[in-house]
């Protein structure tokens with residue numbers, strides 16, 4: 001069954017579609033994701049670029065990953081919703097902020113990154129693949 005997944009920013013200026021349900025679903029507890037998302041942690045799905053179509057105007061904040069790699073974070077310049085990040089180790093894919101999905105019901109993190117930085121009240125699911133910092 002093919003399913004087109006849709007999403008967009010809070011104001012609706014940016015819209016996107018994903019051709020297939022992304023397999024890799026993760027939560028990142030690093031301090032930068034916390035700042036950018038304004039939440040305890042950010043949730044992302046790794047989407048192959050060929051599956052991802054986006055319309056509307058975006059702006060990019062060039063962050064640096066812990067590895068020193070550029071980490072462009074793309075957001076809506078009108079409402080500020082974080083949309084996705086480019087991933088240096090996966091140039092064929094983007095890390096889509098899963099909270100921007102119109103229907104995120106299917107999304108569930110299977111991986112936690114930077115659990116060392118997780119806020120003390122955040123329960124890390126032991127059934128996930130968990131990494132104290134970045135995935136090795």
Ligand SMILES: [Zn+2]
Pocket residue numbers: 009010011012013014076077078079080081
């Ligand atoms: Zn917007």
Ligand SMILES: [Zn+2]
Pocket residue numbers: 028029030031032033034114
């Ligand atoms: Zn992060």
